[in-house]
Amino acid sequence: MRMFFVVAALKGSLAMSTVRRILVLHGKGGSGPSMRDRFARITSALPEFDFVFPTAPHESSGGFAWWLVKPGERSFTATEFIGLEDSLNLIRREQKQTRFEAVWGHSQGAILLAAVLARAQRYRGNFGLSPPVFAHSRLVKYILNGAAWPAPFEDDLRDLTEVNERTLHCYGTADDINPPDQAARLAALFDGTTYVHSGGHYVPDDADAILAYRNFLVGGRGAVDR
Template sequence: AHASPMLLGVAAIICAPHSTNPLLIAPHQTQPRASRRVVAMAARKKKMVALHGKGGTAASFEEYMRPLVEATSDTWEWEFVDGPFESAPGKCWWQLKPGERTFEAKELIGCDESLSLLDKAWPFDGVMGFSQGAMLAAIACGRGLGPGSTKMGRPPVAIIAGAAFPTCRGADVNKLKSMEYAAAESEVVVPESVAASPGALNFDPLVKSLHVIGKRDAMNPPEQGMKVAEAFGP
């Protein structure tokens, strides 16, 4: 099977040599030849959690994403998760009233149950979502993840493909924007040694994100995807 242009584009960003993109974990590309084996052995694979769209399944999404999974297999391991609710022919992350769209809904029935699945899967290094899965990923990045009532964890990177703005959970997504403003306006000088350890700071680092938005997306209009992207910051 051939990779779609979207998959190849994402793979290029993740795998590009000499990139400073946070998705890239390939130190051997800039190391002297003698040290390559040592670095390769020491590098820990990072974990990406992948969330299918409405009507999809973990298995079908994994098959679709196979080219990207294979392209990043040296540095990332992928975990594909099934939504907890039935939505023919597969699963979904929340339920809507007939004819209702997520960006119009006043309630996402079951969203909290889906978020609890991510709480249990935490910690991980990145999250990728498509369509409804992308919206869940955006909510999770803003809300925070982790066990108990304190949701302090956020994955360092997110890939958001084909999302709409989940209006009734918009306050969660917009927490990312509030964090960005708070960090930008802070006059506190953070020592370099502390900045390298996000857990030592009293605010979470921003989630670095890649947004894939279809110009002709009939399900989730492009302006909806742009609204999600704006919440993550420039």
């Protein structure tokens, strides 16, 4: 039941504030400040948005992570995301302070978004609430950069019947950290917009990428496949 409240909190509403805020979730081994540095060109190119960069609660790989896995596992092979609830609580606290127009995840942060979006549909059936907020919000948009398949949520993804078209899936064909075919699979599952580049596991910030982000955030679907 706890997951539901994160889902509900991330719904967001611009009617509550004139500030257009975006919550950014870094990857494993990163932090809020390091992600802010990575986003310098993006934040400069999108001055109408206020970007918020929290740091995940678990120490990992010289930085921080949203969850841990057992030795030898990856997020797309793991049976459990250890400590995920701590991260969900952190996001709940962020949501109490403000409302977000969009949530942007990179790598592990993007996997987190895929997992919670998939889980949201199951909560709709269990709790009888209408609408099932996170996966079906008419206000919040989601950018998944360099995502992989969240293996512990396989059942939720398999049973997904209601897609979320308000997603942008950005990934590189040369990504050697998270398999690009898994990012493509998630994009197809959610029927989301895609932005495919020829690079690796990073958040592109060139002119074409920034145009794609702007088209998606301001104009909805319409980011360019290439």
